[in-house]
Amino acid sequence: MDLLKRNNVKIYGNGEQAIVCAHGFGCEQSMWQYITPAFAEQYKVIVFDYVGAGGSDLTAYNAEKYNSLDGYKQDLVEVIEYLNLKDVIVFGHSISSMIGMLAAIEKPELFSKLIMIGPSPCYLNMEDGFKGGFERSDVEELLEMMEMNFTGWASYMAPVGMGADAPAHLKADLENVFVSTNPKIAREFAEVTFFSDYRNRLGELTTPTLILQCAEDSIVPAHIGEYLHEHIPNNELAHMEAKGHYPHISHPRETVELIKGFLNGHE
Template sequence: MNMDILTRNNVKVLGHGKQAIVFAHGFGCDQNMWRHMVPLFEQDYRIVLFDYVGSGASQINDYSPDKYNSLNGYAEDVLDVMDTLRLEDAIFVGHSVSGMIGMLASIREKKYFRQIVMLGASPRYVNDLPSYYGGFDRSEIDELLQMMQMNFIGWASYLAPIVMQNQERQELSTELEKSFCSRDPHIARQFAEVTFLSDCRPELASASIPTLILQCTDDSISPPEVGEYMHTRLKNSTLRHMKATGHYPHLSHPEETTQYIKDYLAIS
């Protein structure tokens, strides 16, 4: 077993079941974001948590601007972790950009994946009108990236409540803001650029692993049009609309998120 990879990505393995389930965090987050859902899967699954390089307690010295200049660099790390732990036929739950990272990894090495759950994922954030609505004009993304560069703390406090929604639960936005602020600003900005300017639409046709697309209500990052677009283009996909609002249902509505995943796994 390659302990270097497990250390690099701060891999944790928990739970009592045989079936492996991998939880992959989104941009600006780390594995701690799954803490409300872990106890709900612990009894029946072997849970794998990790941090992408540059996030959480990963080894920041392993960060390479060249390697992580596309989502493929992150997909490579997912495959490294799965190979090290010998996780064939695992369930992969990817939040936000991790939905696409998991999909790219599954196209390269199908054997590691049994099912994929995409939580608020998007193949393309930038609009390509009239044929595609991703939710953002290119100028809005450019402004966001510029704001990160000029005033990183200001960017975090501005963005956190918008993407979290759930205004009546201020503690959720505060936690997300702290998570954003704990990142290295240069790495966070490159990850943001790679995330928000990526275009995985061409790869959707090559993905073959059965996939659950979970679409939240009032998700400012991944609008309903995106979920519909993926559902029509991903083979073996199931689309479910959640009552949960915002872009972080695993934090704001962990029970509902868990229920949708478990219901899907029970019938597929």
């Protein structure tokens, strides 16, 4: 199968070193349009859709393969290897921060840096005292809402995720992206995302990592950035002024500045 078609891969930019942008749950590659132009002169920029999202080949979706993050990790690794890329910088938003981490743990030789935007290793409040932000019952209600009224779920989640201060057109754009996703696949990805727990893998990551933690994020509580900073061996934590879960959309300038500062500081 042609991976470029399967994952709707797009490549642009003038540089030798590659940046690969991995979108979060419910999203697709257009989410990166506000920050990638700032990197296109210096880097080769690759955007793609996970199988089941955006313009990917939906016939390639296999519920068994994608019933854990390993299936999505495989998408990311396969795109990188298909393009014969080395020393890749991964921009991972939300759950793709963990997908990028799993890929870098498995094949560290492929990666040079990892940028985690709004990351969380676990979204649930756990019995051991970890506060991921959601009760299991909250997530079960969310999944039920997706099943019963997908459009209603999208119109509820988009403004919550984007943040109260974000312009109305950005909230509407996000809602349109949510709605355009296959409801069954989106629900399965949501279940994989919100019930995941990768806290026990954080210590295995050796790739230099930037953690971007938003000031007010309805999906990821502020203390999660500190938790990741304490448990990932080689990282820098940046507390953003941006509010919401999509700073690369709502606050692109701040996002670009922090990423460039990290990349330039490690050259």
